[in-house]
Amino acid sequence: MALPSQLGFQDAGSPLMEELLHFHDHALMVVFLISTMVLYIIVAMVTAKLTDKLVLDSQEIEIIWTVLPAIILILIALPSLRILYLMDEINDPHLTIKALGHQWYWSYEYTDYEDLGFDSYMIPTHDLTPGQFRLLEADHRMVIPTESPARVLISAEDVLHSWAVPALGIKADAVPGRLNQTTFIVNRPGVFYGQCSEICGANHSFMPIVVEAIPLEHFENWTSLMSEET
Amino acid sequence: MLHLTAGRVGSLLARRATAALTNSSVRMASHGHDVAEMVDMSQPLYVDRVDIPLPDRPYKDTLSPAEESLKQKEKGPWSQLSKEEKLALYRLKFCQTFPEMQEPSAEWKTVLGGIFIFLGLTGLVVWWQKVYVYPARPRTFDDDWQAKQKCIDTVCHDRSHGLWLLFLSFSRGLAKNNHEEVILLYTQIKLEVVGFF
Numbered sequence: 304m305a306l307p308s309q310l311g312f313q314d315a316g317s318p319l320m321e322e323l324l325h326f327h328d329h330a331l332m333v334v335f336l337i338s339t340m341v342l343y344i345i346v347a348m349v350t351a352k353l354t355d356k357l358v359l360d361s362q363e364i365e366i367i368w369t370v371l372p373a374i375i376l377i378l379i380a381l382p383s384l385r386i387l388y389l390m391d392e393i394n395d396p397h398l399t400i401k402a403l404g405h406q407w408y409w410s411y412e413y414t415d416y417e418d419l420g421f422d423s424y425m426i427p428t429h430d431l432t433p434g435q436f437r438l439l440e441a442d443h444r445m446v447i448p449t450e451s452p453a454r455v456l457i458s459a460e461d462v463l464h465s466w467a468v469p470a471l472g473i474k475a476d477a478v479p480g481r482l483n484q485t486t487f488i489v490n491r492p493g494v495f496y497g498q499c500s501e502i503c504g505a506n507h508s509f510m511p512i513v514v515e516a517i518p519l520e521h522f523e524n525w526t527s528l529m530s531e532e533t
Numbered sequence: 534m535l536h537l538t539a540g541r542v543g544s545l546l547a548r549r550a551t552a553a554l555t556n557s558s559v560r561m562a563s564h565g566h567d568v569a570e571m572v573d574m575s576q577p578l579y580v581d582r583v584d585i586p587l588p589d590r591p592y593k594d595t596l597s598p599a600e601e602s603l604k605q606k607e608k609g610p611w612s613q614l615s616k617e618e619k620l621a622l623y624r625l626k627f628c629q630t631f632p633e634m635q636e637p638s639a640e641w642k643t644v645l646g647g648i649f650i651f652l653g654l655t656g657l658v659v660w661w662q663k664v665y666v667y668p669a670r671p672r673t674f675d676d677d678w679q680a681k682q683k684c685i686d687t688v689c690h691d692r693s694h695g696l697w698l699l700f701l702s703f704s705r706g707l708a709k710n711n712h713e714e715v716i717l718l719y720t721q722i723k724l725e726v727v728g729f730f
Contacts, residue, residue, distance in 0.1 A: 428671055428672075431673065433677070434681030434682050435673075435682075437671055
């Protein structure tokens with residue numbers, strides 16, 4: 304989850320998010336370098352004592368400030384396209400889960416081996432136990448085994464929603480009548496929080512997504528437990 | 534029926550000619566409006582600017598007889614000019630010297646003062662909002678609640694708060710990964726600190 308007044312990304316929980324973090328570092332460094340250079344030039348121009356009013360043209364600098372930006376753009380585009388294609392690689396998921404958006408909760412269906420489905424409502428603030436996160440905790444978490452490629456099929460039952468988990472680098476719109484697919488692998492055990500990312504009515508801010516990644520042996524225990532419960 | 538007689542046409546044309554030949558500011562001024570001073574940009578201008586070191590014309594165009602004779606003296610060897618004469622010649626040609634042009638003004642004080650005034654007004658508005666508008670803070674912001682928020686290997690509450698906690702736990706000799714002890718320690722310290730305040 305995000306810490307209070309956090310500015311940067313959350314720690315990555317999946318390899319794709321790690322790639323995105325590194326790419327963002329690279330692109331942001333380019334941005335900082337360019338901004339620093341521009342700021343320096345502005346200050347130099349404003350504080351200059353003398354003005355040359357007779358400058359007409361300069362071929363050399365025109366060439367530089369056309370070629371250099373083109374090179375910089377290529378240096379940004381290459382890693383970006385690499386990640387774009389990485390996202391679309393064939394990865395043969397071990398598990399398929401359906402995440403359906405409703406007003407105003409998510410429901411998850413694990414139907415690979417047996418019929419398991421449950422709703423995930425936000426825990427209201429007055430029902431939280433001390434130490435839980437306000438507006439982020441849900442009564443039933445979507446549980447995933449670690450280090451297993453998982454596929455999530457996302458749709459909605461009424462209006463547009465969006466299923467997002469920033470720590471895993473996932474966001475996909477939940478469109479009624481449409482199935483959107485996203486695949487991911489969770490590197491490490493942990494709890495990853497996200498929030499609905501498409502305006503869907505009064506309680507749009509109050510339908511969080513909680514993904515809990517646990518080792519595979521414990522995952523089987525969980526599925527048995529959940530099946531008994533529902 | 535209105536007949537455009539020769540006399541009427543004549544007076545109409547005369548009015549059009551007057552309007553065309555005088556400029557609008559002269560007409561406005563003569564009808565009681567305040568009009569800014571007009572500068573004739575087609576003539577050489579004198580300006581005091583750092584990037585125009587030699588203006589198009591000298592500062593003083595019309596010279597008194599004394600000044601005329603000084604100008605004649607200038608045509609001879611300059612070593613025969615006294616210091617005062619050289620200064621007088623400079624002031625004939627130019628209005629201000631470079632240091633006079635570049636003199637800093639006290640404008641920054643006005644600007645800074647205005648900024649602080651508006652910041653102060655904003656502060657008043659913010660304080661009023663805090664007292665009269667905002668609802669109560671949720672209990673999840675309380676220190677003991679935040680102390681119980683557990684994250685593996687990270688401190689979940691405010692980074693500066695967490696750093697302070699870590700420092701305290703180090704200074705009192707506790708392992709930093711031991712969350713339960715840190716929570717206990719924190720509650721203990723909080724009581725001490727609250728006592729202090």
